[in-house]
Amino acid sequence: MTEKIAGKTLEEWVKESPIIDTLVNGEVVFWINDKKKGFEEAKDTVQFNRADVIDAEERLQRFAPFIKQEFADTEALDGLIESPITHLEAFQKELEDRYQVNIAGQLYLKRDDLLPIAGTIKARGAIYEVLCHAETLALESGLLESTEVNYRVFSEPKFREYFSQFKVIVGTTGNLGISTGVMAAKFGFDAIIHMSNDAKQWKKDYLRSHGVTVIEHNTNFTEAVNQGRIAAEADPQSYFVDDENSKYLFLGYTTAASRLKKQLDQEGIKVDADHPLFVYLPCGVGGSPGGITFGLKHTFGDNVHCFFAEPSHVPSLLLGLITGEYANVSVFDFGIDGKTVMDGLAVPRTSQLVAPLMENFFDGGYTVLEDEASQTLTRLVDVEKISLEPAAVAGLSGPAKLFKTQAGQAYLSAKGLMDKQDQITHIAWATGGSMVPDEDKKAFYEAGLVK
Ligand SMILES: Cc1ncc(COP(=O)(O)O)c(C=O)c1O
Structure with missing residues (x-):
């Protein structure tokens, strides 16, 4: 047949x-x-x-003082x-x-x-999604009193300490991982990147040097994403950045x-x-x-x-x-x-x-x-x-x-x-x-x- x-x-x-x-x-x-x-x-x-796009622009603007402080x-x-x-x-x-x-x-x-x-287009979406997640957790926990305060507070040790109990997981050919990993690690999250066999060695080395955990899969991109998704579903403290389906990535771009x-x-x-x-x-x-x-x-x-x-x-x-x-x-x-x-x-x-x-x-x-x-x-x-x-x-x-x-x-x-x-x-x-x-x-x- x-x-x-x-x-x-x-x-x-x-x-x-x-x-x-x-x-x-x-x-x-x-x-x-x-x-x-x-x-x-x-x-x-x-x-x-259009309102969704404006909301994303405003969120990035709120985080600008924090980003300016953390990234020269x-x-x-x-x-x-x-x-x-x-x-x-x-x-x-x-x-x-x-x-x-x-x-x-x-x-x-x-x-x-x-x-x-x-240094990649993926940073536009990835960084935005990590910011959304950090803002949501900070508001829910009461660490962030409102969206009106100066977001430089995200650099305070109590924020890093709080975020360190949570994981941010992503599956990627490389660049989404770099952007997500670097930003998540900056907030204090435990960042875990599942990489496909297309990912270049230097991208893995770079992430590891930034304190990010890299899990290598001998599979294509779709499978690496699946593996990341499965790992995230098994752990309630984790958050999955889903390259295939994320509305936050999309809005960041x-x-x-x-x-x-x-x-x-x-x-x-x-x-x-x-x-x-x-x-x-x-x-x-x-x-x-x-x-x-x-x-x-x-x-x-x-x-x-x-x-x-x-x-x-x-x-x-x-x-x-x-x-x-x-x-x-x-x-x-x-x-x-x-x-x-x-x-x-x-x-x-x-x-x-x-x-x-x-x-x-x-x-x-x-x-x-x-x-x-x-x-x-x-x-x-x-x-x-x-x-x-x-x-x-x-x-x-x-x-x-x-x-x-x-x-x-x-x-x-x-x-x-x-x-x-x-x-x-x-x-x-x-x-x-x-x-x-x-x-x-x-x-x-x-x-x-x-x-
Ligand atoms: C250098 C580069 N260009 C373009 C793209 C395409 O982006 P998307 O997968 O969102 O279509 C990627 C994705 O990782 C990338 O790394």
Whole structure:
């Protein structure tokens, strides 16, 4: 009997959506989400709204004095965890030459590789979730009298002592663990990180050096998350940061949007119907690109266009959305091996929280080949002297693919943007890299040298 995937054979899936054949063959795709609604309609159909985003922004603001006190690298931004944007004039030309295509508009890089504390996009969600948990426990216990007091009190020994009886547990390919672990340990929680076999050794070493317990699993991301969840369920004193399902992670990511708007305003970069913003986000389980997209749509409405980038060996969100089965299907079900140098994106099954939500908001997705990512990483070092980790470069090929592919051209035309292309601002979201040890940086660089 032919094996079925969520009730259908592979042949049936391919017949229904021929693009699945391209994905199964590991070839690149550029896919437009035709189920997306206009923002005004979409915003009323989901469980989160603008008030949730504002609530998250206010919580981060309340904790800013504590963060500023505890992490010297947040001093300049008064305790806000934020990253700059960099104009990539020379690299835009490099992309044009490599992909043999004209890229209209201006290309920028959002530097979450430089984000304070953990140097990765995952810090936005992870740190926010740890703050939520600490605030809830502190209010319940009476240690924190109200949300009106100065949150510098969280540095007092009695808080650390109280939190030390609780565990914070997470399952991760690495970066979520770094962000959660470092922040949880700072509060005094017992932080335990379950890591998948994709996690890099330096990430484990780094966490251990920060007093965090690392449990190594010889399994993929989905299984490492499961192991963490099981461990947390067995212990009433523990709290599980659930990369696949957490609304707190999601809301933490959303807060990037209003800050980006401020930065663009400061740079004099307009975003409106005549000056569209295109954002390209690396996608693993979908939480960080999903949350940021949700925030961006609430900030810029239909004038922002968000595309997610996945490795051609791990197109889990694309398969989840194209089939409409979301987290019911994994890349393995389709015979795709899930192996990638882009370790942060090595997630075989998408998030059941984020995938259905994104169906309403994100504009499309594309896949990136292994060599393509490696070469982008190396050329970015050569041309701009910026060194990212492999997962973090996935957004950079987005503008080239938008203009090079038929699907991209059709998208621009359908949105009435053909005569506004020169006014496009493209932002590739760099999601990590500053913490990578020199030895690993060298190996990544060498892997992308064209032989
Ligand atoms: C460097 C990097 N970029 C992007 C992502 C994708 O984030 P998400 O898994 O929330 O989609 C991750 C996830 O760990 C990551 O480590």
